[in-house]
Amino acid sequence: MNIRMQFASVVLAALGVTPAFAQSACPSKGPDAPAELHRVWILEGWDRTEGDPRFVFAEKLGRYYELDAPGVYYDDLAPGQKTAYTPAEYGKMWEGPFNSMRSAKHGISDKVNAIVGDRVASTTLEFVARLEGQDGKVFAIFDRSQLGWECLEEGRWVIRHEHNSSREATVDEIAEFLPAALEGVAGKSGGN
Numbered sequence: 001m002n003i004r005m006q007f008a009s010v011v012l013a014a015l016g017v018t019p020a021f022a023q024s025a026c027p028s029k030g031p032d033a034p035a036e037l038h039r040v041w042i043l044e045g046w047d048r049t050e051g052d053p054r055f056v057f058a059e060k061l062g063r064y065y066e067l068d069a070p071g072v073y074y075d076d077l078a079p080g081q082k083t084a085y086t087p088a089e090y091g092k093m094w095e096g097p098f099n100s101m102r103s104a105k106h107g108i109s110d111k112v113n114a115i116v117g118d119r120v121a122s123t124t125l126e127f128v129a130r131l132e133g134q135d136g137k138v139f140a141i142f143d144r145s146q147l148g149w150e151c152l153e154e155g156r157w158v159i160r161h162e163h164n165s166s167r168e169a170t171v172d173e174i175a176e177f178l179p180a181a182l183e184g185v186a187g188k189s190g191g192n
Contacts, residue, residue: 025118026151034121034149034157035114037064041159042127042145048104055098057091064159066152067091075164077141087159102132107177109142121149121157128174140174141166 027033031040045061058067065071065087073090074083079097084090098104110126124146131139148161 026121026155026157028116028121032156033114034116034123034147035112037149037157038114038123038125038145038147039108039112041147042106042125043108046098046104046129047106048098048101050102055095057095058088061091062087066158069158069160071148071160071162073162075162075166077143077164077166090162100134102134102136103130104132105130105178107174107179109174109177119151121151123147123149128169128177130171130174130178138171140169140171142169142174143167 030036041061041064045064048055067088068086070085071087072083072085073087074081078084078090078093082093084093107128108125109128112123112125114121114123124144126142126144129141129143131141133139143164143166146161146163147159149157150160151157
C-alpha cells in the first residue's frame with residue numbers, strides 16, 4: 001500500500017470508516033475460494049454414513065453461511081419444495097430427512113464452474129447422490145447446483161443464494177462418480 005493509501009486508512013479508521021481498499025479480500029483461487037468451497041460443501045457437508053452423529057445443519061454446514069442472514073435457498077427435493085429465506089430455516093428443513101437416512105454419499109459428475117468478482121461470486125457444478133433410507137431403499141440422483149456467494153468484510157465467502165435441481169438416476173448411472181469407499185455398496189440398487 002502506498003503512503004497516500006496508508007494515510008487515508010489511518011484517517012478513515014479514526015473516523016470509524018473502513019474504506020473499500022482496506023477491506024480484506026476473499027480469495028478467488030485455492031481452498032477458500034468459491035469453486036473449491038462448493039466442491040467441499042457437497043462432498044463433506046452433505047455426506048452421511050451409518051453411525052454418524054445426528055445431522056445438525058448449523059454444526060455441519062454453518063461455516064458456509066451466516067445462519068440468520070437473508071438469502072434465497074431452494075432445492076426441488078426439499079420437503080414440500082419450499083423456498084427458505086435464511087440458512088437457519090433452510091437447514092431445519094433438511095435435518096429431519098437427513099437424520100432418517102442410513103447414508104448419503106455424493107460425488108462430482110461435472111466440473112465446478114465459477115465466476116468470481118471482488119465481492120460476489122457464482123458457482124455451478126453437477127453432483128450425484130446415493131441416498132439410502134433406514135429401510136434399505138436407495139434413491140439415486142444427478143443434481144445441478146448453483147450457489148451465489150458474498151465476500152464478507154472479514155475475508156471469507158458465504159452462501160447467499162442456492163438453487164438445486166435434480167433428476168432421478170439409477171445407482172449404476174452414478175456409480176462411476178462416487179468415492180471408492182462405496183465399492184462394496186454400489187451394487188445395492190434397492191430397485192433402481
